[in-house]
Amino acid sequence: LLSCLECKVAAEEGINALIADRNKQSAAVQEFACHKLLPSNFTDGCDDFLTLYLPTVLYMTWEQFTPEGLCTKMKSCDSVSCECPDIKNVQCCNLGCIPSRCCVRSNGVGGVKA
Numbered sequence: 001l002l003s004c005l006e007c008k009v010a011a012e013e014g015i016n017a018l019i020a021d022r023n024k025q026s027a028a029v030q031e032f033a034c035h036k037l038l039p040s041n042f043t044d045g046c047d048d049f050l051t052l053y054l055p056t057v058l059y060m061t062w063e064q065f066t067p068e069g070l071c072t073k074m075k076s077c078d079s080v081s082c083e084c085p086d087i088k089n090v091q092c093c094n095l096g097c098i099p100s101r102c103c104v105r106s107n108g109v110g111g112v113k114a
Contacts, residue, residue: 007076011067022058029054 002010018025034046071077 002071002074002076004071004077007071007074008067011065011070015062015065015067015070018062019059022055022062025058026050026054 030047030050034043034050038046068077072079
């Protein structure tokens with residue numbers, strides 16, 4: 001089992017690699033979907049559609065992952081350590097490991113009010 005820090009570093013590298021490799025991933029999905037899965041009369045339209053949109057969809061998908069979220073789900077990081085301390089407004093601040101602006105504004109960070 002990785003430590004929390006090791007997991008976050010590895011997850012960050014993995015996410016960055018997926019984002020950087022999205023054009024190759026897109027080409028592989030496009031080859032399978034348009035040339036092997038669908039009938040031949042759909043190939044041209046499928047190619048056009050996936051060429052235009054799939055790299056962006058993959059980018060947006062990989063951007064949704066965070067090292068903190070992945071490592072918490074993998075049990076390498078403690079989910080409690082990701083919560084804002086001394087939260088006054090739970091609905092405002094319970095957004096995960098990155099404190100929201102409203103959390104920072106209402107509770108301050110490190111004793112300093114924003």
